[in-house]
Amino acid sequence: MARPKADLPPADAIRALIDTEGRLAVRVTPGARSEGIEIDGTRVLVKVRAKPEDGKATEAVIALVAQGLGVAASRLRLLRGATSREKLLSVEV
Template sequence: MARPKGELPSADALRVLIDQEGRLALRVTPGAKVEALEIVEDRLLVKVRAKPEDGKANDAVRDLLARALGLAPSRLELLRGATSREKQFRISA
């Protein structure tokens, strides 16, 4: 996976977006030119270079989120949106 361009949002800024049950909703743009995490209007937007084939984009999103949160990728579970741009992950602390 390519390194994200620029700074990632702080883990604290991302944790504010996680609900009480540990769920994080986000919108993904696969096949982007650069990898990035952005918070726009209290919503997380994720851009990954990976194409949406065979779960590659989902894996790239999980890895990028894990890096930004300072967690192992195995601590993030995709709950909803395996084939959608709108996704929801559960973060286990």
């Protein structure tokens, strides 16, 4: 059975939450049933299926956020939160 596509908000809605220094704060839910990005006020909530083992969830978060922004994953970099649910990403848009 094929996986359903991730539920993503418009890229402009995500870009609006990037600060003037190109940083995006996200709250991660690893091991979720479905993948997706939600915007809750001024927060970005990212759900990924990957478990938080050996950085797999962080890699999945970067890939999903890049997809949501419509940019390559190589344009995102983890600044803080390698082992935390609260992550700070640097975005080159």
